[in-house]
Amino acid sequence: MTKMKTAVAAAEANITAETLMGPAVPMWKRTWQRLLRKRSGQVGLFIIGFMVVIALAAPILAPYDPDQVLIGVEHVKRREAPCIHLLGCEASKPQHIMGTDENVRDVYSRILYGARISLMIGIVTVSVSLIFGVLIGAVAGFFGGWTDTILMRFMDVILGFPSLLLAIAIVAVLGPGIQNALLAVSIVSLPAYARVTRASVLSVKTLDFVAASQLLGASRWRILFRRVLPNALTPIVVLATLGIATSILDAAGLSFLGLGAQPPMAEWGTMLGSAKDQIFSAPHLVFFPGIAIMLTVLGFNLLGDGLRDALDTRLN
Amino acid sequence: MKVRLLGYGAALALGAVLGSPAFAFEGTSVSAPSCDYGGTIKSIAATDELTVTVTMCKPDPAFSAKIIFPVFGIQPSEHIAALGPEGKLLDDPIGTGPFKLDAWNRGDSIVMSRNDNYWGKEPAYDKLVFRWNASGAGRLNELRAGTVDEITNLSPDDFDAVENDPSLQFLPVASPNSFYLGMNNTYKPFDDVRVRQAIGMGIDRQRIIDYYYPEGSEVASHFTPCSLENGCAGDDWYAFDPKKAKELLAEAGYPDGFKTKIFYRDVFRSYLPEPGSVAVEIQTQLKQNLGIDAEVVPMESGEFIDAAAQGRLDGFHLLGWGADYPHVTNFLDYHFSSNTKNFGKPQPAIYEPLAKAATIADPAKAEPLYAEANDEIKKLVPTVPIAHGASAYAAQANLTGGEVPAFGAIRFEDVNPGKDTFVFMQNAEPISLYCPDESDGESLAACTPITETLLRYDPKTKKIGPNLATSCDANEDSTVWTCHLREGVKFTDGSAFDANDVVASWGAGIDAANPAHVGNTGAFTYYAYLFGSLMNAK
Numbered sequence: 001m002t003k004m005k006t007a008v009a010a011a012e013a014n015i016t017a018e019t020l021m022g023p024a025v026p027m028w029k030r031t032w033q034r035l036l037r038k039r040s041g042q043v044g045l046f047i048i049g050f051m052v053v054i055a056l057a058a059p060i061l062a063p064y065d066p067d068q069v070l071i072g073v074e075h076v077k078r079r080e081a082p083c084i085h086l087l088g089c090e091a092s093k094p095q096h097i098m099g100t101d102e103n104v105r106d107v108y109s110r111i112l113y114g115a116r117i118s119l120m121i122g123i124v125t126v127s128v129s130l131i132f133g134v135l136i137g138a139v140a141g142f143f144g145g146w147t148d149t150i151l152m153r154f155m156d157v158i159l160g161f162p163s164l165l166l167a168i169a170i171v172a173v174l175g176p177g178i179q180n181a182l183l184a185v186s187i188v189s190l191p192a193y194a195r196v197t198r199a200s201v202l203s204v205k206t207l208d209f210v211a212a213s214q215l216l217g218a219s220r221w222r223i224l225f226r227r228v229l230p231n232a233l234t235p236i237v238v239l240a241t242l243g244i245a246t247s248i249l250d251a252a253g254l255s256f257l258g259l260g261a262q263p264p265m266a267e268w269g270t271m272l273g274s275a276k277d278q279i280f281s282a283p284h285l286v287f288f289p290g291i292a293i294m295l296t297v298l299g300f301n302l303l304g305d306g307l308r309d310a311l312d313t314r315l316n
Numbered sequence: 317m318k319v320r321l322l323g324y325g326a327a328l329a330l331g332a333v334l335g336s337p338a339f340a341f342e343g344t345s346v347s348a349p350s351c352d353y354g355g356t357i358k359s360i361a362a363t364d365e366l367t368v369t370v371t372m373c374k375p376d377p378a379f380s381a382k383i384i385f386p387v388f389g390i391q392p393s394e395h396i397a398a399l400g401p402e403g404k405l406l407d408d409p410i411g412t413g414p415f416k417l418d419a420w421n422r423g424d425s426i427v428m429s430r431n432d433n434y435w436g437k438e439p440a441y442d443k444l445v446f447r448w449n450a451s452g453a454g455r456l457n458e459l460r461a462g463t464v465d466e467i468t469n470l471s472p473d474d475f476d477a478v479e480n481d482p483s484l485q486f487l488p489v490a491s492p493n494s495f496y497l498g499m500n501n502t503y504k505p506f507d508d509v510r511v512r513q514a515i516g517m518g519i520d521r522q523r524i525i526d527y528y529y530p531e532g533s534e535v536a537s538h539f540t541p542c543s544l545e546n547g548c549a550g551d552d553w554y555a556f557d558p559k560k561a562k563e564l565l566a567e568a569g570y571p572d573g574f575k576t577k578i579f580y581r582d583v584f585r586s587y588l589p590e591p592g593s594v595a596v597e598i599q600t601q602l603k604q605n606l607g608i609d610a611e612v613v614p615m616e617s618g619e620f621i622d623a624a625a626q627g628r629l630d631g632f633h634l635l636g637w638g639a640d641y642p643h644v645t646n647f648l649d650y651h652f653s654s655n656t657k658n659f660g661k662p663q664p665a666i667y668e669p670l671a672k673a674a675t676i677a678d679p680a681k682a683e684p685l686y687a688e689a690n691d692e693i694k695k696l697v698p699t700v701p702i703a704h705g706a707s708a709y710a711a712q713a714n715l716t717g718g719e720v721p722a723f724g725a726i727r728f729e730d731v732n733p734g735k736d737t738f739v740f741m742q743n744a745e746p747i748s749l750y751c752p753d754e755s756d757g758e759s760l761a762a763c764t765p766i767t768e769t770l771l772r773y774d775p776k777t778k779k780i781g782p783n784l785a786t787s788c789d790a791n792e793d794s795t796v797w798t799c800h801l802r803e804g805v806k807f808t809d810g811s812a813f814d815a816n817d818v819v820a821s822w823g824a825g826i827d828a829a830n831p832a833h834v835g836n837t838g839a840f841t842y843y844a845y846l847f848g849s850l851m852n853a854k
Contacts (some may be wrong), residue, residue: 026472069600071527078527078593102593104527176614193530258582264596274592280453281473 034310041306047299055115062109063095066266070104078104079282099284102274105263107284110266111292117267118296121182121251122244126187129247130240131148133269135195138232140194141201142224152198155191163188164253171259178267181260187249189243200232207231234311243305245297252293317743323365341365344393344816346823346830348373348851353377355849360822362815366801368770368785375675375794376847377682378477378643380771380780383788384723385641386751386760387842389767390784392807393820400824400832406748411767412728412784415444416808417749426746426762433806440732445739446746446762455741459484459710465725465733466711466718468761472530472589478710487709488532488720490775493587494647495636497598498698501660503630510568517554518561518606519598521702523792528594532706538690539701542645543778545679545724546629547644550690558605565606573607576630581620586707587636627657640846642723642780643771644686645674652693659698666692677794720777727759745801752825753835755842770799770818784813828853 036040054061070076074094082099083089098107141153158166170184204210205228213223255269256262256276262272268289275285347359351373358371370379374451382388391410397415407420414436415428426446430439447464449455452471456478458464470486479486499506499515506512540547550678565571569581578599582689588594595612595833602608610632617624623629635658640646654667666689673685693699709726711718715738731738744758746789751763771788772783788799805813824832825843829852833840 069597071523071597071600103596111514202543260615262614263592264599277471 060177064106137194137197141198245300381643441460514564536701550687580634723773
């Protein structure tokens with residue numbers, strides 16, 4: 001039996017892309033090069049790189065602890081407008097380049113730390129929904145029949161709800177909090193991954209090298225995970241990159257509604273939510289977290305666009 | 317024709333007989349068969365044309381304070397008997413007040429016109445219009461645009477803007493309220509009185525007022541605001557003393573503090589205008605001053621109120637109380653009686669003097685007992701009173717008489733908008749204009765200019781004054797209250813006001829077996845709440 005398996009593996013090794021298409025630049029390297037040539041890819045990568053640096057270096061960059069209430073520490077008021085010494089703010093006043101918030105905390109420090117949370121939200125939710133969505137889609141597409149029908153109808157049910165409404169419903173049942181918000185956003189973005197994976201698997205599984213593996217007697221699971229899935233991943237990678245953007249937006253939306261991150265956590269959506277009534281009296285409290293969310297989402301969208309172009313063989 | 321004429325004549329004759337003073341007045345009454353039903357009212361009887369006698373099941377010195385509530389407004393007994401059983405009173409109020417209902421344009425406005433039969437001072441304007449807008453910014457916009465003359469509940473953020481606007485006037489609301497930090501003595505470490513005392517003196521309450529409350533708010537010296545008689549009996553609350561607090565905490569075995577939670581609901585109230593920010597502020601102070609690590613936990617409003625009332629919150633909770641009627645019992649008895657679970661196990665040292673005081677009608681005689689109770693609250697710290705919050709209305713600068721009394725709606729007959737129409741804008745549309753079965757402030761405000769109560773809070777003397785009754789007096793132990801009604805008052809339908817109208821109006825509310833006890837939902841919440849229970853309920 002083990003002999004048989006090794007034989008299959010050895011035989012299969014001979015019919016990989018290399019034997020079929022000749023020596024090639026590794027796919028990911030090629031994609032990377034193409035991505036760097038695209039304007040949207042460049043800008044997207046730059047913005048995300050910038051956000052990642054901010055997130056990692058937050059403790060160094062931030063002048064204050066994000067949760068520190070400055071009453072009694074400094075002579076500042078609540079919701080004080082930004083004070084930047086370089087731009088003519090009196091030197092006697094402490095510098096808060098994005099002002100202070102409703103609890104007299106430094107908004108700039110909170111924005112920096114907020115990058116950590118938002119990136120974490122984006123990556124965690126997409127990872128979770130990616131793993132389960134791809135699994136569901138791959139199984140459904142590859143095995144077909146009843147498995148396909150049941151799994152995909154279930155996905156259709158989830159897709160039938162407006163995503164944010166469903167997320168709100170899930171959080172309402174589980175209770176507000178950042179973990180539950182992550183879970184809710186993961187669940188609502190599952191069907192997209194499942195569908196795309198299924199479509200991709202359906203087209204890949206009819207290709208000749210899959211038939212070849214079948215002829216050689218490879219097991220169905222082996223064919224699925226070693227042959228079909230790796231070759232069906234391209235559209236999923238693009239979708240996942242764009243998905244990070246949507247997840248960040250959805251999670252910020254939940255936090256804005258008071259269902260996601262809870263105070264005093266420095267989360268951009270929560271910051272927006274607690275300042276929404278002061279939009280006229282203290283616009284800086286809405287402006288900076290709003291800009292931060294917008295930039296991050298834009299970054300991931302541009303990167304996703306760039307990746308799609310770079311991965312699309314027809315465009316090259 | 318003949319028959320009709322004859323009938324008319326007979327009615328006239330009967331009317332003349334009924335109307336003559338010689339005809340004996342037949343007083344009606346409502347009563348419970350016994351006091352076992354759990355409420356505080358035994359019977360309400362019209363003892364003569366202008367006297368109503370209310371017999372209580374147990375002493376209730378706050379009776380006269382409770383009946384100023386608009387739910388106890390008086391309508392003609394014939395009107396209630398005719399429309400009440402069919403539930404048709406909801407948009408057809410007849411009263412004795414300065415205005416009468418003209419039209420209720422659903423979703424838009426309620427229009428009232430001056431009542432020429434009004435017994436009091438004639439209003440300076442002809443038409444009173446109620447409008448509503450749920451958004452604070454929206455109300456202020458309308459006021460600025462000049463489409464309305466006065467608005468309720470100004471957003472705290474707009475206080476400065478209105479005060480600095482020469483075309484507007486800022487009208488502070490004196491409504492007594494109290495914000496407190498609750499603890500539950502059945503959970504560790506709050507079971508140790510030293511821990512609670514440490515928290516009582518370890519929070520800088522002045523700082524919370526300075527930073528998080530609008531101008532006009534005060535640090536709470538006692539649980540009850542001082543504007544209520546005997547509210548401030550006894551010693552003032554502890555001064556802020558983090559050093560002593562730390563010592564107490566160390567004595568109790570928590571030199572480095574402990575871990576706990578701060579529960580709250582994110583709902584705007586005058587006593588707590590910014591719950592989220594104040595929760596974080598208290599969290600910060602607990603950490604800084606006492607080393608206590610508290611997690612901030614916002615809860616859904618209904619769930620939070622239930623959990624607090626049943627004593628299920630094992631950390632701190634941020635809650636408050638707005639006065640329903642001007643009596644100290646409304647604050648103290650509600651929170652510290654022998655069956656309240658908000659703060660865990662009720663403390664006899666607090667509820668015993670309160671129970672004694674609640675039988676005494678004379679405030680001066682009750683004072684030492686309230687002082688004793690307040691001092692025990694300070695000593696045992698079931699909760700830390702923090703603030704009495706301010707709120708405000710706003711009006712056009714040229715308007716006079718728009719001041720907001722501590723209890724009830726503004727005095728519409730005293731307003732002078734300087735023109736024929738006064739447009740008043742509140743938060744929401746009234747639910748109905750049959751106020752005995754409503755409990756929201758918006759409905760009650762709209763009933764106020766139409767139906768009147770026997771007594772009324774007088775903002776000038778800051779005491780309860782006469783209205784449809786010239787006085788209501790209690791016997792020695794406040795078990796029998798006698799109200800003497802004003803003479804010569806007429807309803808807007810022309811009928812004369814007498815004691816039977818009071819019995820009919822109150823009877824429809826308190827007596828569940830009364831045919832007119834239909835109302836809107838049939839709950840008659842305030843009758844049940846203020847007097848313990850509805851009588852004759854099945």
